[in-house]
Amino acid sequence: MKLRELAHGRTGDKGDTLNVSVICFDAKVYPHLLQYLTAERVKAHLGGIVRGQVRRYALPKISAFNFVLEHALGGGVTRSLALDAHGKSMSAALLDIDIEPPG
Template sequence: MKLRELAHGRTGDKGNTLNISVICYDPKHYAHLRHVLTPERVKAHLADVVKGDVARYELPLLGAFNFVLANALGGGVTRSLALDAHGKSVSMALLDIDVGDLPG
């Protein structure tokens, strides 16, 4: 099962740092996503883009996660030659990650 079936994403940028919020459609899926969406797994999935560390911040009352991806924008919006210098498409790439079957 793809993450996009359980959640939607939103992306922002600050300098060379990319921020991706993952918000569950149904809060009952939060525990499963907490287990499978580790910072290491997110970094591996986005290895072509993310060159720095990945931090995950948990927002259980919102059923959401905030991932902060360092060194992910080719130097930042004003320095990057990338077509997507703001990284808006990266949340779509993350939503393509396989999160396995739901328990139960």
């Protein structure tokens, strides 16, 4: 199943670093995503775009994750030649990742 069926995303960018937050629709799904939505999986899924490290911050009290993706914006928003490779489209790309169905 696609991650978008279990969660929604928000993004923000600063320079060449991108933050992508993934927020569970239902808190019951959070432990499942904690196991399967790793920094390594995110890096593999977005590997053609993200050139640097991916760090995951787990936020259990709000059933969410924040991923920090370094060197992900082609040098930064003002330096990139891409028309829409910035934050908003990146959350949609991450939500397209395949996730094992819960329980």
